[in-house]
Amino acid sequence: MPELPDVEVFRRYLNRTVKGKKIRNVRVLSRKILEVSEQRLRSALRGKFIRSTHRHGKYLFIETDHGPAVVLHFGMTGFVDYEKAREKIPKHARILFEFAKRNRLAYVNQRLFGHVDLTQDEKQFVEGHHLGPDASSLSYSDFKKILQGTHSAIKAVLMDQKRLAGIGNVYSDEILFQARIHPRRPVDKLQESEIKDLYRQMLRVFDRAIRAHAEPEKMPQNFLTRHRGEKRTRCPGCHSALSRATVGGRTSYFCPACQH
DNA sequence: AGTACCACCTGACGGC
DNA sequence: TGCCGTCAGGTGGTAC
Numbered sequence: 376m377p378e379l380p381d382v383e384v385f386r387r388y389l390n391r392t393v394k395g396k397k398i399r400n401v402r403v404l405s406r407k408i409l410e411v412s413e414q415r416l417r418s419a420l421r422g423k424f425i426r427s428t429h430r431h432g433k434y435l436f437i438e439t440d441h442g443p444a445v446v447l448h449f450g451m452t453g454f455v456d457y458e459k460a461r462e463k464i465p466k467h468a469r470i471l472f473e474f475a476k477r478n479r480l481a482y483v484n485q486r487l488f489g490h491v492d493l494t495q496d497e498k499q500f501v502e503g504h505h506l507g508p509d510a511s512s513l514s515y516s517d518f519k520k521i522l523q524g525t526h527s528a529i530k531a532v533l534m535d536q537k538r539l540a541g542i543g544n545v546y547s548d549e550i551l552f553q554a555r556i557h558p559r560r561p562v563d564k565l566q567e568s569e570i571k572d573l574y575r576q577m578l579r580v581f582d583r584a585i586r587a588h589a590e591p592e593k594m595p596q597n598f599l600t601r602h603r604g605e606k607r608t609r610c611p612g613c614h615s616a617l618s619r620a621t622v623g624g625r626t627s628y629f630c631p632a633c634q635h
Numbered sequence: 636a637g638t639a640c641c642a643c644c645t646g647a648c649g650g651c
Numbered sequence: 652t653g654c655c656g657t658c659a660g661g662t663g664g665t666a667c
Binding site for chain 3: 645649
């Protein structure tokens with residue numbers, strides 16, 4: 376699930392639920408996703424106030440008043456959930472950040488592909504993980520530069536976190552569908568006008584998806600994401616049967632009639 | 636340089 | 652009901 380729009384929705388959720396609160400304790404239920412020791416995580420966070428949240432691509436940073444920030448990455452199945460003391464801890468909760476009155480924030484992740492880390496410096500973290508610029512705060516001229524000098528399929532480039540950070544399988548399909556570009560098109564075969572539209576559609580898809588709280592059923596009618604995974608998937612525009620093919624190693628949906 | 640494949644994990648789903 | 656293969660929205664490594 377968690378690509379840029381999803382993680383942005385998580386970030387805003389944290390602002391509403393835990394921002395300004397003091398972390399009383401941290402409980403580690405699964406060490407597998409931890410990049411630091413349990414002791415270090417706990418001692419770094421205990422007694423700290425959550426000051427702000429940031430996002431870069433699919434990474435979420437939780438800044439405290441002193442000391443390192445928490446880094447959350449969600450893999451394919453991760454999310455965060457804030458609960459009151461009497462509410463049940465979600466299944467597959469891996470880390471619990473506990474606040475006053477035993478309220479807590481759960482980092483939940485069924486498949487354990489995510490990571491929880493600490494960093495002193497977000498910029499350094501981003502560089503150290505070789506992440507490109509965040510896709511939602513990218514100028515058109517930077518976007519154009521990123522697409523230069525490669526013959527790869529456009530979908531693979533959009534998903535390459537080293538080039539631009541935040542786009543995964545679902546949203547690369549959506550952006551390409553909205554821009555009517557075939558996922559296998561080599562980047563160097565794109566017209567300037569197509570690149571411009573691709574850029575505009577990318578930002579528009581982020582905006583609409585975030586406004587829909589990244590829930591497919593709340594997205595605009597003409598979004599591909601709404602229809603993903605349905606039995607006989609049809610193009611919301613021309614009603615042709617959608618194609619399913621592997622591009623960039625991932626299952627991709629596209630309309631063979633609308634996308635060229 | 637670009638792509639294909641595997642591995643990491645867990646669970647849901649469909650076919651038999 | 653149960654077993655099995657397949658697939659899932661991420662990422663990193665290796666091998667052609």
